[in-house]
Amino acid sequence: MTDRIEELVDDMAEDAAGDVTSPVSGVSEAMGAGASLLSTASHWRARQLRRGVRIELPAYLLVQCSWFMAFGLQMVLFPYLITGQNHLHLDGLALGLANMALSAPSVLFLLLGGVVAERADGRRLLIILHLLAAVPALILGLAVARGHLSYPAMIAYGLVIGTVGAFMMPARDSIVNEVVERRMRVGSGVTLQLGVTLATMAQFLAQIAGLILAGYADKMTRMPQWMGGFGIGPIAAEKLLVAQGIILVFGSMFALYLAKGRQVRTGRRGMGAAFGDIAEGFRAVRSDGKLWAMTALMFGVGIFVIGAFLVVLPIINRDVYGFGSDGIRDMFVTFWMGAFVSSVVLSIFKRIKRQGRLMLIAQLLGSSSILAMMWEIPHWAFLGIVFAWGLAGGISIAMSRSIVQDAAPKEKLARVLSIYQLGFMAGAPIGAALMGALVDLFGPQKIAIVPAGGMALIILWMIFFTPVWNMKGAAWEAHAAKK
Template identity: 35%
Template structure:
């Protein structure tokens, strides 16, 4: 391994990546259960209207708007292994709290929002720490190795998430409180896996300490993204995906499922909606891996996002339940390509000493755009209905992609030197 490819600080070992993947799987398995159970509680148990349903969904992501960049700066200034352990332990609290409220029959809208805000706060510190840790446990910055590790990480994430969502179908039989206790147990397992990783101390040697130093590092991370011809369009695109795509998936689709008399939002159908989408994501992630290192990543990303726009337009037309699931599956196919390619680009282009900061800006695209999209989706659903809201989201996303293709280098993003040097 050449010195240029060996990151400073911790080198990965043969046992480090499996432990990392185990912790990631535990986190996202718990997240899969949370997605189904909390959506079902909001839509059916509390029977929230469109606006209040959107607020409940947004509560899990809203802290990212304010804390994700700080989380990236903290991750670079701290031992990321210790930060991951603390985040897993913090994520035990919300499901235990909600399980207690469900068991006592006292669950209402406000406590659900508080649980969501707490979980969102924990996630804002976990996401950049976990992303920054990937290259540390891998022990290399070489392009093909990074893309391969990103694919393994995403597969562990998606498989665990789908397993959690599928398992949550049993909530009607086990009871919601038991399912929430299982979610908490998965987070404890994730904390154990993270604890077994080697320490990952900060790579910064002369950074300013304290709150002022944190904000200085945040500003530097934002400037690195703004000045990068690859990171800037990717970040803008992921923010738009958070607003138009993820907001629609989290808010609009469950409301369509609930309000359409031919569909119905039972816990099994909410679970099947999630599983169909993420199964498509897993399949496309595997397909991307079969092609090896992909050179023209930008063009593939644009085409994948275009698939999502077409699916949203298709969802605007009433149809049978199987078609609803099929369109969700196709949308997941595009999402898997987009997530793999964008995350690989950011991992490759982010400097090792500021990787957590840059990755936190990238993560803010999904996690920060999502609450905004959820909050916008609620009033739009109230105004034009769930199916009309899918058309609005498709047109908004198509406009952003068109601007990025025409005004940035998104279409020509490539990590093959020969191709990058000879753009058509």
């Protein structure tokens, strides 16, 4: 496929070389040589630009991998250090409150994070945030190594990481829109839906790697006989925390290859400028039925799905099946492997006509599968349910992000994304605390009906009272219009 930039440069060079004439002897030749030199320089500049644009998407995916591999490590280590017998060994309510500390800062700072993401240099912001996230992981690793681990230290870790994450999410998620847009300008066939799906695949794959690595904490895991039967681990928890910090430092290095990106200027000044920008973002979400519905859906997911995911599953792992960090690893790896599989399948389709319909069906099937956990089932069947839940989750995450990225005004993208994510993050601490209390009162299995029933009601509301069920994907509509 001929590069659009090179075509433009060729046209400029031909015009310069072919149309320049002069009655003075030698001037035409000199001007022609100058035009040729300009063409050569322009070709070199075009190649440099093309190379920079092409490396941006892989660099962005590596930034995504860095953050989410560290996140995968955290997903196992955080509940393990709180509930594990070799460490704090606390109950479900303590875990729920700690997860609330981990997610609550996003409720406070996520909207401000959206404003900062639009105004700041995105590349520099990602570099700083990765470095800031590495610090608490390294400090916590030092505390575990010296035997000074405490519940207040875990709460402090959660508050710091949650605060950094509030600024990270809108900055990272809004950049993919710009990366895809620049890539399309040089003739790439990557659509926004495909770009979001690739980023989602990178997220899932990196999380799986982090989850697998964290599962070797303080205990040897023996491979099946068909793999040789060898053992891996134990790896001390403090070493894994140090690895988490180092991985985040690598993320800041990958961010160096990103372009600076657009910086929005709203014209507001003074202390009230941020609040004015946030209010404008809320008006944009409220005025669009799709954006408002997706934000409400994410609030429900935060309460019912994430609460069960962060609290109920680790307690089932410990109290019902008697596993430690290795069980948490197997459980979370199974979920994210399902999500990765479904995102790989989605990547085959650059344009999906009914994104909202596919998302809601996946949400309903995933929520319904949780009901099987109410009965005594073998561990392999439990993992099978978790895998099915992951398949549905992968579809839901990719489609919901694509819908919001398409529907949001580009000049308010980071603010809209922060509000959309706020719906998710505001529900998560409520769900974590609620599920932690219900687990201690009724046990982890009986309350499976709560997340399943809650999500079913929200999905029915989405089908009958919002435009999401009947909406058409922007990429599909654009392709259909060309035919």
